[in-house]
Amino acid sequence: MDLLTKRNHCQAWLLAARLRTLPLACASILLGSGLAAGENAYKTSVLVFSLLTAIALQVLSNLANDYGDATSGADDYSRIGPARAVSSGLITPRAMRIGMALTATGAALSGLLLLLATFGNQWGHIVLFLLLGAAALLAAVTYTVGLGGKPYGYRGLGDIAVFLFFGLLGVLGTYYLHTHQLSWLPLLPAAACGLLATAVLNVNNVRDIDSDARTGKITLAVRLGRANAIKYHWALLGTALLLTLIYLVAVPVPLLGWSCLLVAKPLTDAAKTLTQSRDGEILTRMLKKTAISTLLYSVLLSIGLMLF
Incomplete structure (x- = not known):
């Protein structure tokens, strides 16, 4: 693969990752950390690992959105927003599935490190947050990919998911990781x-x-x-x-x-x-x-x- 091809390949993945959406993914983490700091309960490790996990989940959601819209036919010639990598042929569906799997693995590892650093051997808390993390992973992928061919984003439920994961769960979950209380x-x-x-x-x-x-x-x-x-x-x-x-x-x-x-x-x-x-x-x-x-x-x- 020559230098130009490598550069175009990287640009295609950056396009699919939609880095401009990442600040929004960080907003709930920063706010939850700010709320904890107001109660003198801020921990830098929680902020760092929470941001890494949130960013990985957002990138996963963006990759899944790119893949899901392409395979479902939701991306067509009349699309107004930025070009999509799979539908435009820049990334193959198989490569995108691999990218999604790797990103999901990264999000899971980052989330696990976050929980271990925060709760130590408090396995009840760890299991609870693992379930919440699994729900976040599932929500990120099924927004446009769906389960059984039924993406919830195509049924008017995306707003509820965004409110929960970017609001209540994102902010209060981060706040709890810092303070261990609600x-x-x-x-x-x-x-x-x-x-x-x-x-x-x-x-x-x-x-x-x-x-x-x-x-x-x-x-x-x-x-x-x-x-x-x-x-x-x-x-x-x-x-x-x-x-x-x-x-x-x-x-x-x-x-x-x-x-x-x-x-x-x-x-x-x-x-x-x-x-x-x-x-x-x-x-x-x-x-x-x-x-x-x-x-x-x-x-x-x-x-x-x-x-x-």
């Missing part, structure tokens, strides 16, 4: 983080609503229709910001923590564009804007909590 107040920012992550998915689904409906990919946006999907989007943003405001008042958080509300401006600007435009390239930019705002929300709130 309380009700962290539920508020955890739910807010999940709602913002779901809003990112909704921008993607509204952008692709016509092509998804044509190829039988029945996302929640397809079920709702464009007008109702946009109302749903505003509801996601409004609820997330309301839950955050309640949390900031209840704790209370230092002024720097309140800066997380600054993301309301780019989030609402992106939502206005989503309401007004049907241009695929413009909506792709709004997708990135919403994802970056979600990460910034977690970072700013986490910094504020660390100083609390």
